[in-house]
Amino acid sequence: MLDAKIPEGPLDKKWEHYRSKSHLVNPANRKKLKVIIVGTGLSGSSLAASLGESGYHVSSFCFQDTARRAHSVAAQGGVNACKNYKNDGDTVFRMFYDTIKGGDFRAREGNVYRLAECSVNLIDQAVAQGVPFAREYSGYLSNRSFGGVQVSRTFYAQGQTGQQLLLGAYQALMRQVSAGTVKLFSRHEMLDLVVIDGKARGIIVRNMDTGEVERHGGHAVVLATGGFGKIYYLSSLAMGCNASAIWRAYRRGAFFANPSWIQFHPTCLPQFGEYQSKLTLMSESLRNDGRIWVPKKKDDNRPPNDIPESERDYYLERRYPAFGNLVPRDIGSRAAKEMIDAGYGVGSLKNAVYLDFSKAIAEQGEGKIEDKYGNLFRMYQKITGINAYREPMRISPASHFSMGGLWVDYELMTTIPGLYAVGESNFADHGANRLGANSLLQACVDGYFIAPSTMPNYLANEIRTGPIDTRQSAFATAEEAALQKLKGFLAIQGSKPVDYFHKALGKILYDDCGLSRSRAGLTEAIAKIRSLRGEFYHELHVPGGGGQAMNSELEKAGRVADYLEVGELMCYDALNRDESCGAHFRVEYQTPEGEPLRDDKNFAFTSAWEWTGLDTEPLLHKEPLHFETVTPTVRSYK
Numbered sequence: 001m002l003d004a005k006i007p008e009g010p011l012d013k014k015w016e017h018y019r020s021k022s023h024l025v026n027p028a029n030r031k032k033l034k035v036i037i038v039g040t041g042l043s044g045s046s047l048a049a050s051l052g053e054s055g056y057h058v059s060s061f062c063f064q065d066t067a068r069r070a071h072s073v074a075a076q077g078g079v080n081a082c083k084n085y086k087n088d089g090d091t092v093f094r095m096f097y098d099t100i101k102g103g104d105f106r107a108r109e110g111n112v113y114r115l116a117e118c119s120v121n122l123i124d125q126a127v128a129q130g131v132p133f134a135r136e137y138s139g140y141l142s143n144r145s146f147g148g149v150q151v152s153r154t155f156y157a158q159g160q161t162g163q164q165l166l167l168g169a170y171q172a173l174m175r176q177v178s179a180g181t182v183k184l185f186s187r188h189e190m191l192d193l194v195v196i197d198g199k200a201r202g203i204i205v206r207n208m209d210t211g212e213v214e215r216h217g218g219h220a221v222v223l224a225t226g227g228f229g230k231i232y233y234l235s236s237l238a239m240g241c242n243a244s245a246i247w248r249a250y251r252r253g254a255f256f257a258n259p260s261w262i263q264f265h266p267t268c269l270p271q272f273g274e275y276q277s278k279l280t281l282m283s284e285s286l287r288n289d290g291r292i293w294v295p296k297k298k299d300d301n302r303p304p305n306d307i308p309e310s311e312r313d314y315y316l317e318r319r320y321p322a323f324g325n326l327v328p329r330d331i332g333s334r335a336a337k338e339m340i341d342a343g344y345g346v347g348s349l350k351n352a353v354y355l356d357f358s359k360a361i362a363e364q365g366e367g368k369i370e371d372k373y374g375n376l377f378r379m380y381q382k383i384t385g386i387n388a389y390r391e392p393m394r395i396s397p398a399s400h401f402s403m404g405g406l407w408v409d410y411e412l413m414t415t416i417p418g419l420y421a422v423g424e425s426n427f428a429d430h431g432a433n434r435l436g437a438n439s440l441l442q443a444c445v446d447g448y449f450i451a452p453s454t455m456p457n458y459l460a461n462e463i464r465t466g467p468i469d470t471r472q473s474a475f476a477t478a479e480e481a482a483l484q485k486l487k488g489f490l491a492i493q494g495s496k497p498v499d500y501f502h503k504a505l506g507k508i509l510y511d512d513c514g515l516s517r518s519r520a521g522l523t524e525a526i527a528k529i530r531s532l533r534g535e536f537y538h539e540l541h542v543p544g545g546g547g548q549a550m551n552s553e554l555e556k557a558g559r560v561a562d563y564l565e566v567g568e569l570m571c572y573d574a575l576n577r578d579e580s581c582g583a584h585f586r587v588e589y590q591t592p593e594g595e596p597l598r599d600d601k602n603f604a605f606t607s608a609w610e611w612t613g614l615d616t617e618p619l620l621h622k623e624p625l626h627f628e629t630v631t632p633t634v635r636s637y638k
Contacts, residue, residue, distance in 0.1 A: 002255075002608055002623040005409040006110040011629050012092070015114045018410070019453055023460035030055035033459050034468070036203055036218035038190050038245050040067035042162070042440060043423030044224030045169035046447025052176030054452065056459075059216055060173070060182055061205060063189045063240065063555075068170045071226055071238050072443060075162030076376070077283035078144065078154035079126075079440040081119040086143050090151040092116045097630060099438060102148040102328050103403070103431020104582035104598060105632035106258075106606075108625065110410060111428045115438070118445040123155055125448055129168035132157050134372075144288050144372075146436035148328035148637070154437045159283050159376040162440055169447070188214070189555060190245045191482035193221065193252045193419065196474045200419035204475070204482045208555060211548040213483055215475045217468030219459060220418045222451065223249060227402030227424040229262055231563045231570075232514070233499075233506030235399035236268050236281035242559040243566045246406050246425050254414040255608040255621060257427035258404035259566065260574035263434055263583050264515055266332035269383060270352040270396035277499075279398040280383055282355075283376055284436040287325045289360035289369060290393070292316050292336070294353050298343035304354055304392045315339060323637040330433040330583045331637060333397035337515050338594070340396070352394035361389060397515060401439060403430045403583065404573070407608040407623070411454035412446065415608075418458060422446040427606070432582025489557040494539035498556040501536045505529065505560070505567055513571050518587045522575040526568055530615065533564040569609060569618060576620060579603045600632050 007014040007021075025033065033056050037048045040062040048060045064070065082095040095116035100107060123141065127133065133155050134142040143152035157164040176182040187208045194202040194217070202217035228243035229235045250256045267287065269280040293312045300307065316335060317324045327335075336353050339345065346352050361369055366389055370377065377388050386393070406414050406421040408428050413420050423443040430438065508528050512521035544551045580589040580596035581603070589597040606623040 002407070002415075002621055003409060004108060004110075004623060005411060006108065007410065011109060011113050012117070014110050015117055022454065022457040025456045025460050025463070027055050029463050031057065033057065033462060034059065034218040035220050035222065035455070036216055037061070037222045037224060038203065039070070039224030039226065039423075039425070040064070040173065040184075041070035041072040041224060041226055041423065042166055042169055042443035043425075043447040044222070045070070045166070045173040046444060047222060047224065047422060047451050048182050049169060049172035049176050050448055050452040051455070052179065052181035053172075055181065058176070058182040059185065059218065061185045061188045061190065061203075063187060063208060065186055067173060067184065067186065068166060070166060071241055072166045072440070073163040074236070074238065074281060075440050076159045076281070077285035078146065078156035078161050078437045079122070079165065079444065080146070080153050080435070080437040081123045081155055081441070082116055082153050083120060083123060085141060086152040088151045090153050092120070094151065095119065095153060098149045099429070099435055100431065100630055101635055102435040103433050104596070104635055105431065105600070105604070105627070105630070106581055106625065107429060107431030109627060109629055114450070115429050115442060115445060118449045119441055121449065122441065122444050126165060126168055126444070129171065131164045131168045134158060144285055145326055146284055147287060147326045147332065148323070148435045149326070150323070154285070156285060159285065159373055165440055165444065190225075190248070191558070192478045193249045194474050194478045195252050195416060196472060199417045201468050202470060202475060204478045206482070206486075209550055211550060213479055215470040215479060217470045217475070219462040219465060219468065220420065220455060222420040222422060223406065223425045224422045224447070225425050227405065228563070228566060229399040229402055231506065231567055232262075232399035232510050233502050234271060234276065234279055236265050236279055237400070239277055242562070244559050244562045246421065247562040247566055249406060249414065249416070249419060251611050252416065253611070254416050254419060255407040255610055256404070256569060257407035257606050257608045258432075258573065259609065260513060260570045260577070261403035261432050261583050262399060262570070263329055263401040263403060264333040264397040265400035266329055266336055266397050267355065267395045268398035268400070269380070270347055270349065270394055272349070280379070281398070281400070282380065282393065282395060283373070284329070286355060286373060286376060286393075287332075289364075289372070290325065290355040290357050291359060292325050292332075292353055292355055292395075294339050294344040294346060299350070300346075304346070304356070313344070320637045327637045328433055328435060329400075334515055334585060336395075336397050347394045352396045354392035355395045356392040357388060358392070399510075399514075401434050403427065403432060403434055407606070411457060412451050413454070413458065420451060420455065422451050432584055485558065486554060489540065489542050489554060489561070490544070492537065492540045492542070494541045496539045497541055498553055498560050501532060501540070502560045502563065504532055505563060508532070509567055509570065513567075513574050516585045516587050517574045519575065522571045525571045526575075529564060529568045529571065536561065536564060565614070572618060573607050573609065576607065577603055596635075598632070598634075604632070
């Protein structure tokens with residue numbers, strides 16, 4: 001049985017009740033405890049800084065050369081908080097309901113309400129750190145809207161909110177590094193999790209500069225390593241983003257929840273050619289002022305400015321008049337793909353739709369639009385050569401955010417005692433679709449407010465454990481297994497590079513487990529992935545000699561090997577869920593209008609998968625979702 005540990009009591013009192021009853025660690029004992037945190041994005045840096053400030057000894061690991069290169073910088077558009085600065089009716093409950101509804105009623109009420117509740121304090125925390133949020137002429141903080149809501153609750157720093165929030169967390173982290181409570185290990189990649197007597201006790205890491213493999217022990221381990229949307233190869237994510245840390249924890253006994261729920265962002269730049277290794281994300285905030293359309297005539301090759309209004313189809317405004325261009329991401333992405341597949345796509349590859357600012361510029365002036373989105377327009381012009389003040393942008397859906405991740409309870413602990421997952425590494429807050437600007441929010445509140453309050457409840461019982469001895473046999477066994485895996489990649493000596501397999505896997509998943517899925521396609525995808533994995537272990541070529549050296553291709557080989565297993569689990573999860581919900585659109589389950597058809601009677605649960613071995617079907621555990629405050633309804637944005 002999966003125990004989510006949701007506190008008793010009314011929804012709005014659960015978090016207060018938990019904090020009033022949980023165990024604490026007194027200041028003198030905190031210095032006796034060591035916590036390992038893998039990842040230095042918003043959730044990892046903020047948690048390391050918070051625990052260090054509290055007096056714990058923290059070891060912080062990242063594979064970048066500096067903590068501030070974490071991919072949190074790419075979340076551009078804003079961070080949500082229900083402070084009701086616009087006096088437009090926003091409340092904690094409204095934000096909670098928007099998030100539950102946006103996730104298509106596939107998330108826990110307790111976790112989502114806590115997310116909304118903690119959002120109120122986050123903005124004050126960030127302002128105190130010096131995050132330069134946009135302000136009105138009066139000096140008050142400014143807000144804008146994001147998809148799936150009808151209020152303005154998104155705080156932003158032009159189009160670089162994630163970068164500014166990460167710099168705030170980074171400053172807090174480095175303050176603790178200077179104080180000696182946090183030890184930072186950059187250019188280190190986690191290879192395995194060490195579990196002793198059922199508890200997480202450490203990790204095996206590889207120094208990416210020297211190739212040396214190291215052991216690190218701790219009383220608790222936290223994974224803050226982000227999502228795995230890069231599995232599709234072409235995505236909005238950086239090349240280094242991967243699933244390896246959480247996947248290796250999964251193979252050690254941590255359950256993996258809802259792996260098939262991957263969000264496609266509707267406002268990425270389209271693919272321009274086969275040479276690309278990633279796609280560029282344009283902030284969802286652009287949909288506040290930009291209008292999305294396609295020509296009414298198929299294969300219309302006229303320049304967009306030559307197409308008159310009467311021959312344009314503003315399809316989101318037509319299909320979803322209540323929300324228009326601000327529908328949630330899953331709906332906006334699916335609608336764009338439908339228009340492209342139907343032959344209305346634009347651009348040289350006919351794989352995009354238009355995002356048009358002409359009306360907003362006419363009404364507000366170019367200067368006002370530049371104030372709000374200037375860096376995004378400059379980035380677009382630098383990449384495409386097109387001035388979006390004069391001509392519509394071209395956008396297209398692309399793999400972006402993982403709603404799935406390691407299963408965690410209310411305390412953010414996985415099924416392995418002492419192992420926590422925070423931020424996008426866990427599944428906890430977003431259901432089947434994430435609303436825009438809730439990503440930065442979850443990462444921040446997990447690191448600043450939630451995990452620092454829940455981890456002491458476990459650590460209080462670890463005081464008598466004493467220092468973790470990395471000479472124990474479990475560390476030696478895990479280290480040897482990691483070394484053998486690396487040597488195995490080098491020994492294959494095939495003829496195909498790592499990227500060949502990553503691209504092939506990405507195409508299989510995009511075709512059969514992407515924006516739309518079917519039973520036949522998913523069944524075929526599992527067979528294709530297994531065949532590709534067999535080819536990988538016979539034909540992979542990793543250049544270089546022994547593993548005791550810098551070798552970026554060897555690192556990629558390990559990550560793609562994990563992806564080849566993650567992809568299969570994604571397909572199992574999508575195949576098991578005979579319904580459409582949020583980002584999971586099974587073509588067999590849709591309304592006559594083409595909208596998702598949910599099955600609350602049979603599928604109102606979280607899928608939590610247990611590792612059973614390679615090439616065997618994983619074991620499914622179900623966590624029922626109980627709705628005591630809201631009633632799941634047909635999700636409508638019309």
